[in-house]
Amino acid sequence: MGSLRKAKLAINVIRNLGSKISTRSCRNPVLEANNYQLKQQCVSVNSPSRSNISRVSWYSPKKFNSFHTFGRQTHKGRPFLSRSYHSSRAHALNLIPPGLRRILLRVLVGGVVITIWGLERIPYSGRFHVILLSEDLTREIGENTFNGKMKTYEGKILPETHPESVRVKSIANDIIKALEKGLKNEKLGSGLGYNGFKAATYHLEGLDWEIFVVNEPTVRASVCYSGKIFVSTGLFDVLRTDAEIATAIAHEVGHVVARHGAEDISKKLWLIILKNMVKRWIFDIGDEITKPIFEAYDFLLLPFRRRNEMEADYIGLLLLASAGYDPQVAPQVYEKLGKVSGDSPLDDYLATHPSGKKRAKALSQAKVMAEALGIYNESRSNILLEMMRMSVI
Ligand SMILES: [Zn+2]
Numbered sequence: 001m002g003s004l005r006k007a008k009l010a011i012n013v014i015r016n017l018g019s020k021i022s023t024r025s026c027r028n029p030v031l032e033a034n035n036y037q038l039k040q041q042c043v044s045v046n047s048p049s050r051s052n053i054s055r056v057s058w059y060s061p062k063k064f065n066s067f068h069t070f071g072r073q074t075h076k077g078r079p080f081l082s083r084s085y086h087s088s089r090a091h092a093l094n095l096i097p098p099g100l101r102r103i104l105l106r107v108l109v110g111g112v113v114i115t116i117w118g119l120e121r122i123p124y125s126g127r128f129h130v131i132l133l134s135e136d137l138t139r140e141i142g143e144n145t146f147n148g149k150m151k152t153y154e155g156k157i158l159p160e161t162h163p164e165s166v167r168v169k170s171i172a173n174d175i176i177k178a179l180e181k182g183l184k185n186e187k188l189g190s191g192l193g194y195n196g197f198k199a200a201t202y203h204l205e206g207l208d209w210e211i212f213v214v215n216e217p218t219v220r221a222s223v224c225y226s227g228k229i230f231v232s233t234g235l236f237d238v239l240r241t242d243a244e245i246a247t248a249i250a251h252e253v254g255h256v257v258a259r260h261g262a263e264d265i266s267k268k269l270w271l272i273i274l275k276n277m278v279k280r281w282i283f284d285i286g287d288e289i290t291k292p293i294f295e296a297y298d299f300l301l302l303p304f305r306r307r308n309e310m311e312a313d314y315i316g317l318l319l320l321a322s323a324g325y326d327p328q329v330a331p332q333v334y335e336k337l338g339k340v341s342g343d344s345p346l347d348d349y350l351a352t353h354p355s356g357k358k359r360a361k362a363l364s365q366a367k368v369m370a371e372a373l374g375i376y377n378e379s380r381s382n383i384l385l386e387m388m389r390m391s392v393i
Helices: 003-024 029-034 036-045 052-056 061-074 079-095 098-118 135-152 163-184 242-257 260-281 287-300 302-322 327-340 356-364 366-392
Strands: 119-121 128-130 210-214 221-224 228-232
Touching: 098 119, 098 128, 098 260, 128 260, 135 221, 135 228, 135 260, 163 210, 163 242, 163 302, 221 242, 228 242, 242 260, 242 302, 242 327, 260 287, 260 302, 287 302, 302 327, 302 356, 302 366, 327 356, 327 366, 356 366
Parallel strands: 210 228
Antiparallel strands: 119 128, 221 228
């Protein structure tokens, strides 16, 4: 099923659910008499074409009674406990206008449907995340970012034949080959084929990886989600060996593997969906209200971005090892980069990236490094075997 059709289906489910529930449970005439006040409140919230009874009756008193009965039966000998518990819950729910209850139910059910629909597992790390964007849209956004970067770096990109371009391209090729090899090996990394929930790798199929060297003194590497990587020549002043440069490139590839860009946009989409729901069902919320909310939300997302950086470090570490580069250089690389950017303890709380020290510490953990070294040793043996085979031929 195409992503668009899936999205339409999910939206229809959410739209229809509220009306289905209200129509099903509106047959109790007692409710109409008992909830006159509630019905009056509903008129202002819902469209006039539907029955008032249906709007209020989905949470019927009959259901409350069944709750009481259930409570008394399960708490035999403790009637006071069961009665007071259910009564207070019923009372609390009655305080919410039925129209609002219906909206909240839609939001809740909608949230669950969308979450299940967008749930994916990340290769290597095995973490679950929710992606609301189709892969086509992610790549389109990636291509737009790429076109923007190409304009920004116009006249600064080194030609393909430049020795720095040749060197960096060769390193990037090693990392991409390691990724392709890893995706075929279901056991590589804790996320692949783990516990029966297979990691999502479809977004990496047919990705057109390319790397560009930008002639500028900044110490920088970045990636577009369509597989285009940029490294600045300033990076080579800090990271001198192939293994160090490979660490930076593998980190960028790690972001694409984990779909961090799509995840970040998806988190913002939740707020946009909520805003549209409020606009449609409660009141017309203006930009003067939403703008500070979006800014505050962006600030709240910072810890998730730092977590994603650490995850790209980890995926990058495994790719580095699988490509035959010594993973033990990676912690030193992040320490070096941290010094360049001027590490401060505040980075761990206020920046988009965690401090270099924290990143180095995470990768130096015995369990993490042992996993990377295991992959590295296997990879080195395979490379040696391949070299021996080539020399014999
Ligand atoms: Zn990063």
